[in-house]
Amino acid sequence: MNRRQSKLSLIRDVVKKYANVVANVLGVDVEIVDKDLNRIAGTGIFKKRVDENILGEAYVYQNVLETGQYKIIENPGEHGLCERCVNKGGCSEELELSAPIKLKDEVIGVIGLICSNTVQKQIILSEIDLQLEFLYQISDFISSKVYEYMENERNKSVINVLTNIIDNVDKGIIMTSEEGQISHMNDSAKTQLHIKTNQNIENIEFVSKNEFIMGKEEYTIKIGDMKFDLLGNLISLPSVISNYNKVFMFNRIKKMKSEAYALTNAHRTITTDAILGKSKYTNALKERIKKFSDSKSTILITGESGTGKELIARTIHSESNRSDKPFVAINCGAIPDELLESELFGYVKGAFTGANSNGRMGKFELSNEGVIFLDEIGDMPLHLQVKILRVLQERKVTRIGSNKPIDLDIRVIAATNKDLKELIKKNNFRDDLYYRLNVIPINIPPLRERIEDIEIIMEQKIKKYNLLFEKDVEGIAEDAKKILLEYPWPGNVRELENTLEYMINLADNYNILKKEMIPENIMNYIQNRDIGNEIETIKKLKDVEKDYIIKALDIYGWDTKGKKMASKKLGIGIATLYRKLDESKCQK
Numbered sequence: 144m145n146r147r148q149s150k151l152s153l154i155r156d157v158v159k160k161y162a163n164v165v166a167n168v169l170g171v172d173v174e175i176v177d178k179d180l181n182r183i184a185g186t187g188i189f190k191k192r193v194d195e196n197i198l199g200e201a202y203v204y205q206n207v208l209e210t211g212q213y214k215i216i217e218n219p220g221e222h223g224l225c226e227r228c229v230n231k232g233g234c235s236e237e238l239e240l241s242a243p244i245k246l247k248d249e250v251i252g253v254i255g256l257i258c259s260n261t262v263q264k265q266i267i268l269s270e271i272d273l274q275l276e277f278l279y280q281i282s283d284f285i286s287s288k289v290y291e292y293m294e295n296e297r298n299k300s301v302i303n304v305l306t307n308i309i310d311n312v313d314k315g316i317i318m319t320s321e322e323g324q325i326s327h328m329n330d331s332a333k334t335q336l337h338i339k340t341n342q343n344i345e346n347i348e349f350v351s352k353n354e355f356i357m358g359k360e361e362y363t364i365k366i367g368d369m370k371f372d373l374l375g376n377l378i379s380l381p382s383v384i385s386n387y388n389k390v391f392m393f394n395r396i397k398k399m400k401s402e403a404y405a406l407t408n409a410h411r412t413i414t415t416d417a418i419l420g421k422s423k424y425t426n427a428l429k430e431r432i433k434k435f436s437d438s439k440s441t442i443l444i445t446g447e448s449g450t451g452k453e454l455i456a457r458t459i460h461s462e463s464n465r466s467d468k469p470f471v472a473i474n475c476g477a478i479p480d481e482l483l484e485s486e487l488f489g490y491v492k493g494a495f496t497g498a499n500s501n502g503r504m505g506k507f508e509l510s511n512e513g514v515i516f517l518d519e520i521g522d523m524p525l526h527l528q529v530k531i532l533r534v535l536q537e538r539k540v541t542r543i544g545s546n547k548p549i550d551l552d553i554r555v556i557a558a559t560n561k562d563l564k565e566l567i568k569k570n571n572f573r574d575d576l577y578y579r580l581n582v583i584p585i586n587i588p589p590l591r592e593r594i595e596d597i598e599i600i601m602e603q604k605i606k607k608y609n610l611l612f613e614k615d616v617e618g619i620a621e622d623a624k625k626i627l628l629e630y631p632w633p634g635n636v637r638e639l640e641n642t643l644e645y646m647i648n649l650a651d652n653y654n655i656l657k658k659e660m661i662p663e664n665i666m667n668y669i670q671n672r673d674i675g676n677e678i679e680t681i682k683k684l685k686d687v688e689k690d691y692i693i694k695a696l697d698i699y700g701w702d703t704k705g706k707k708m709a710s711k712k713l714g715i716g717i718a719t720l721y722r723k724l725d726e727s728k729c730q731k
């Protein structure tokens with residue numbers, strides 16, 4: 144039978160080291176036994192007897208194990224605890240000092256000092272408090288080593304379980320160490336990336352493209368000299384185990400590329416079909432886009448956050464004769480002021496400290512011949528507004544640190560969710576820039592003002608997430624749909640999309656999205672609104688009574704027979720019924 148090892152025996156070598164340290168410092172013999180009275184370490188006279196079980200001669204240690212208290216035996220062989228010992232009467236020891244080794248509250252062993260001559264005995268007894276303190280410290284060291292060992296073992300087994308799970312999921316999963324080396328890669332990842340099981344791959348690098356599609360980020364992943372473009376999530380793990388520092392999870396590439404990508408708009412030519420909706424507004428918008436897509440005039444798109452401003456800008460680009468030229472987007476609100484200028488205009492070699500020594504192209508230059516999309520233009524600082532105005536007027540850009548203007552052939556599309564006219568009033572936006580931008584204005588109404596769009600957006604987004612998450616959701620239950628149609632969607636299409644993504648994630652065993660899957664904030668809104676409505680419709684008791692009497696009479700009839708029946712059903716006398724009809728002046 145495979146007996147369970149004692150805790151001390153797990154760190155046998157460490158225990159032996161500590162026994163030697165104590166023996167060297169105190170000049171006495173030392174032995175360390177575990178809970179089962181197996182001698183794990185011993186010095187001097189015990190050195191040759193390590194690994195023996197000393198059950199029949201270790202009554203003192205047994206006592207320490209039971210009580211958890213230290214024991215000083217000044218007369219070994221004659222002490223009461225030595226009564227049953229095999230060496231009773233003939234013990235060669237002069238002094239025994241034993242201290243427990245505790246792991247939390249459990250006594251896991253004993254450390255014993257043995258003096259075999261009177262000189263040693265006197266030295267130890269003369270400073271007994273110090274010796275005990277030292278012993279306790281050593282026993283603490285030993286137990287902390289045991290703890291560390293056990294924690295490590297626990298972590299290893301958790302990792303084993305995790306890697307087992309990871310190996311059996313369909314998603315590609317790559318785990319990396321702090322040093323950027325692959326520590327584990329599941330079979331799905333290997334198959335998708337065509338990496339052979341025994342291929343020696345070590346270094347991995349993740350370079351974000353700063354593009355997000357449905358909550359996933361696009362990365363270029365370099366493994367040795369291979370390069371992959373993958374869509375997934377890179378998650379940092381708590382730094383407990385340095386081998387498992389980051390985990391990257393990605394979906395089946397083929398599926399993503401062939402189907403899900405086809406439904407998204409960020410990476411390919413999109414047509415107006417990507418703009419979902421059948422409201423009058425949306426239909427008219429699609430027509431307008433087709434009409435002015437080839438024009439060079441500047442467009443200003445306004446609308447609340449999440450209404451689809453960027454989607455429309457991309458569609459215009461795709462529908463235009465510049466579709467094979469760059470579409471360069473810059474979020475003017477997300478880049479710190481001091482960087483925005485160089486991002487937009489670029490700089491030449493040595494333009495400022497910290498700049499790349501070769502200089503860099505700005506977004507205007509990068510978008511040459513194509514379209515530049517200035518998102519969140521309302522957040523653009525005033526000093527840059529002047530410079531942008533100049534670029535728009537002159538169609539030339541000059542890199543920072545240079546005096547050589549570069550000709551531009553660009554189409555500008557700007558967007559904002561701010562009220563630019565309000566900003567102009569407060570002197571936060573230049574009116575001359577506003578008029579330059581607002582040549583073709585597109586104002587997108589919030590989703591709540593085009594409810595007709597909601598249903599078709601829901602249908603299409605369900606299809607999209609079905610493909611992405613490999614689900615088979617067929618639709619939405621009627622009561623759930625009613626709530627989603629009534630909700631005012633302050634975050635517009637983005638919020639609707641996120642809500643569906645959330646619900647589809649919950650849809651494990653159902654093929655219909657149910658009311659219970661609607662996020663709490665939406666349900667809370669609907670409930671609060673309903674309570675509000677109820678309060679408004681609370682009626683006076685008298686009126687409720689009157690309505691109810693009328694209802695009963697409508698059912699049983701307004702003639703004498705009907706009134707008699709109604710009063711019976713209402714639980715009141717016929718006279719009371721007549722009086723109440725009289726008081727409320729109620730007649731048929």
Ligand SMILES: Nc1ncnc2c1ncn2[C@@H]1O[C@H](COP(=O)(O)OP(=O)(O)OP(=O)(O)O)[C@@H](O)[C@H]1O
Nearest residue numbers: 417418419447448449450451452453454560636637
């Ligand atoms: N009419 C629509 N049809 C399909 N998808 C849409 C529509 N409108 C918006 N979306 C989707 O909603 C999400 C948000 O859209 P987008 O980023 O274009 O909004 P935005 O107005 O630019 O937002 P923000 O002002 O916060 O930058 C995107 O995933 C987009 O594809």
